[in-house]
Amino acid sequence: MSDPISAMNMARFDGIARIEETGLHGMITLRGDLASKPLKAAATAVAGVAFPGANEANCEDDTGICWMSPDEALVMCPYDTVKAGVAQMQKALARQHVLVVNVSDARAVFQVSGPSAREVMAKLCPVDLSPEAFKPGMFRRTRMAQVAAAFWMVDDQTFRIVCFRSVADYVFSLLRVAAQPGSEVGCF
Amino acid sequence: MLILTCPYCGITADETELAPGGEAHLKRHGPGSGDDEFHSYLFTRENPRGVHFERWRHAYGCGKWFHAARDTMTLEVFGTYKAQTTEPPKEVRAAITARHPGWSWRDFS
Numbered sequence: 001m002s003d004p005i006s007a008m009n010m011a012r013f014d015g016i017a018r019i020e021e022t023g024l025h026g027m028i029t030l031r032g033d034l035a036s037k038p039l040k041a042a043a044t045a046v047a048g049v050a051f052p053g054a055n056e057a058n059c060e061d062d063t064g065i066c067w068m069s070p071d072e073a074l075v076m077c078p079y080d081t082v083k084a085g086v087a088q089m090q091k092a093l094a095r096q097h098v099l100v101v102n103v104s105d106a107r108a109v110f111q112v113s114g115p116s117a118r119e120v121m122a123k124l125c126p127v128d129l130s131p132e133a134f135k136p137g138m139f140r141r142t143r144m145a146q147v148a149a150a151f152w153m154v155d156d157q158t159f160r161i162v163c164f165r166s167v168a169d170y171v172f173s174l175l176r177v178a179a180q181p182g183s184e185v186g187c188f
Numbered sequence: 189m190l191i192l193t194c195p196y197c198g199i200t201a202d203e204t205e206l207a208p209g210g211e212a213h214l215k216r217h218g219p220g221s222g223d224d225e226f227h228s229y230l231f232t233r234e235n236p237r238g239v240h241f242e243r244w245r246h247a248y249g250c251g252k253w254f255h256a257a258r259d260t261m262t263l264e265v266f267g268t269y270k271a272q273t274t275e276p277p278k279e280v281r282a283a284i285t286a287r288h289p290g291w292s293w294r295d296f297s
Contacts (some may be wrong), residue, residue: 070196
């Protein structure tokens with residue numbers, strides 16, 4: 001058997017912020033009534049974090065839950081436990097009207113870190129990324145230039161971005177250009 | 189730049205994050221309806237200079253369809269509301285009346 005590798009194979013770039021692809025992550029799409037107790041219990045049992053509110057993400061290292069839409073959540077877990085996580089959730093929610101799908105290999109995850117991380121992201125997304133408006137713990141689905149992406153802040157200088165694997169190369173190139181040395185804007 | 193607030197996720201999204209869906213509150217005329225009704229359902233659209241009701245989709249965000257009431261001339265937005273309705277809610281109509289007394293749009297006023 002061949003070993004799975006991530007879309008950009010842990011590519012890195014150092015400019016006004018550090019851009020890195022963070023490798024393989026377990027990601028499970030969960031669709032259903034997010035107010036339902038069994039659904040929340042199943043998600044928190046796999047991720048080990050509290051269920052987030054609207055437009056929020058609760059993430060710790062490799063695990064977490066992101067609020068994607070009023071009826072969708074993204075459950076994150078280590079890549080090698082994702083199959084067990086899906087099985088566990090499907091079993092727990094067997095009698096519920098939900099959808100549980102392993103999307104790990106359909107996504108790529110990037111990290112943008114450094115004092116200018118906000119600027120790099122603000123160049124690419126139509127989102128107010130000022131420190132007052134966008135804080136760690138918040139989650140935003142939007143576009144980066146021409147493709148869909150979602151991101152949250154790990155801490156005040158670090159973003160995690162999730163995008164489709166098919167556009168990983170495009171997103172990495174975008175971030176590389178946005179983080180070119182000498183391209184600070186100084187607006188935050 | 190048109191900026192609309194998605195009534196589902198509460199995000200204030202700019203136009204480039206949304207997909208336009210044409211006129212809102214169309215009544216479908218399908219099998220059993222007359223040719224004139226079907227023709228008007230398919231082809232006849234409002235094209236007002238002023239108050240207009242539209243459908244939009246938060247395409248790059250939560251993915252939900254919603255309705256928006258806005259002024260096509262000034263881009264003033266009177267309100268956005270969920271898609272599960274056949275007519276604009278009272279507060280949106282009131283907001284329009286405050287700016288355009290005596291307005292009308294199709295059957296609404």
